[in-house]
Amino acid sequence: MRRTYINRIQSNIDFNVVQYGREDCRKNYTVANFVRKNYLIHYVLRGKGMFMMQGKTYFLHTGQAFLIPPDITTVYSSDVEEPWEYAWVEFCGGKTQLFLEMSKLGAKTPIFNDEPPYKARDAILELTESGELPVFELTARLWRFLGLMCVASAADSRSITQKAKEYMQTNLMRHPTVEDVAKYVGVDRSYLSRLFAAKEGIAPKRYMVRLKMHYAAALLRETKMSVGAVARETGFENQMNFSNAFKNFYGMSPSQWRKNIGI
Numbered sequence: 709m710r711r712t713y714i715n716r717i718q719s720n721i722d723f724n725v726v727q728y729g730r731e732d733c734r735k736n737y738t739v740a741n742f743v744r745k746n747y748l749i750h751y752v753l754r755g756k757g758m759f760m761m762q763g764k765t766y767f768l769h770t771g772q773a774f775l776i777p778p779d780i781t782t783v784y785s786s787d788v789e790e791p792w793e794y795a796w797v798e799f800c801g802g803k804t805q806l807f808l809e810m811s812k813l814g815a816k817t818p819i820f821n822d823e824p825p826y827k828a829r830d831a832i833l834e835l836t837e838s839g840e841l842p843v844f845e846l847t848a849r850l851w852r853f854l855g856l857m858c859v860a861s862a863a864d865s866r867s868i869t870q871k872a873k874e875y876m877q878t879n880l881m882r883h884p885t886v887e888d889v890a891k892y893v894g895v896d897r898s899y900l901s902r903l904f905a906a907k908e909g910i911a912p913k914r915y916m917v918r919l920k921m922h923y924a925a926a927l928l929r930e931t932k933m934s935v936g937a938v939a940r941e942t943g944f945e946n947q948m949n950f951s952n953a954f955k956n957f958y959g960m961s962p963s964q965w966r967k968n969i970g971i
Contacts, residue, residue, distance in 0.1 A: 821967055
């Protein structure tokens with residue numbers, strides 16, 4: 709079932725609702741190879757589905773949304789077992805770029821994550837379930853929905869960096885890559901690197917090196933393991949690379965460091 713409403717009075721230079729609606733999709737229902745002139749946001753109310761854009765595939769579920777920017781070909785499809793239902797809104801206007809910056813959404817990071825009590829969901833339903841509305845009421849409801857997305861995105865950014873740190877700390881022995889961490893927290897590698905650096909003041913790769921150096925120092929201090937064994941334990945291919953990294957971090961070689969603490 710699909711319900712669509714079109715706003716034919718687009719007079720607001722800041723934000724205009726172009727059209728909006730809600731759709732309960734059948735299994736494997738696919739929308740493919742459309743190029744839009746405006747921005748669209750689809751919010752998943754229930755179920756699951758797949759979204760593809762610029763060579764990347766995202767698997768989405770209840771409480772997530774995806775952004776479709778103008779002039780980009782996309783494909784999205786409902787799940788075979790749990791087809792999704794979504795509410796959607798198409799919009800344009802001069803303030804769109806400000807919203808994208810505040811919500812951290814864009815062509816490279818098109819996924820939004822809502823959290824209980826799902827205030828953004830309630831806001832888009834207030835827009836899409838009200839039938840035809842006066843243009844100023846439409847604009848007010850769009851502002852509310854997008855504003856709540858910005859608030860949720862700010863909280864999600866903090867959550868992403870915290871989850872990334874916890875993953876790196878608890879999986880240090882597995883020697884994860886930045887790609888591994890990004891996959892775990894559900895974002896693009898480049899987005900994680902930018903976000904982590906902005907929030908923590910250090911790149912995620914450098915943060916992992918710091919964790920490894922602290923762990924190596926503990927092993928040198930508390931065990932009789934050889935420097936080569938410590939190098940292998942902390943994920944370095946050879947002792948030379950480990951010694952160089954350790955010296956860059958602590959200002960002395962592993963052997964000198966161990967000697968200085970009396971081991």
